[in-house]
Amino acid sequence: MINVYEKEDVICIEGSNGESGHKGRTVYEFLVDGMLIDTGFKHIESDLIPFYENHSIELVTLTHSHEDHSGTASWFQDNRNVPIYVHEKGISICAEQCPYPKYRQLTWGVRKPFTALPLGETIQTGRQEWKVIYTPGHADDHIVLYHKETGRLFTGDLFVAPKTKVIMETESIPVIMDSIRTLLSYDFGSIFCSHAGYIQDGKKVLKQKLNYLENLCEQVKNLHKQGLSINEINKSIFPKKYPIVEVSGGQWDSIHIISSIVSKESLLNPNI
């Protein structure tokens, strides 16, 4: 089901797969100045089509190629003559037939392949020019869209929650931190997050997240210096096991947080 409302002239399309109260199962799309940012997930395509048919959408930009953001992009390819943009590193992923495991297919549906075009440094919509900010860490093809005049940021999956407890094995906490630092160097107010929606005080919550991750890094480094293994550090900092760890067969786990921090540390200080 979808819920549509407006914030700061941006149409927010909140899509959820019906299991209410589960934040991770809510995915937002945004429509601003004729640009649709992300396309939700395949399971709710039949709910989204009436919205797509009743609004003027001139181009589609994906914050990254994950299936909960690109799930209905193929509908635009099949039914509308509009370009679909993604970071150049995501183009081959978009062209693949369902390049993600079973548990994610069950959660989000099986998205069809589609042809995407590479994003440049800026993107022009009807009346506005957007800066494309490369922000890897969550995904290698992740970007954030920035509109300078209104100070708005569309942050994809870079924020999601202030306290990260589990990540995917392909993610890197140090790289995510660098991307957040990049964003904090811009002048902005609100953010539009793909899973948390509209956040008026966006700069504050991004600073909170960076702060949390910086503290976490310090803790990990100290325990590592004391000689604890990655497993031991994980048990000490994240004693709780989340259901997603088992459901995903370990693709999601707090241990990836620890190992991404330790491997960055070992690169910087090979003697530790």
Ligand SMILES: [Zn+2]
């Ligand atoms: Zn994602």
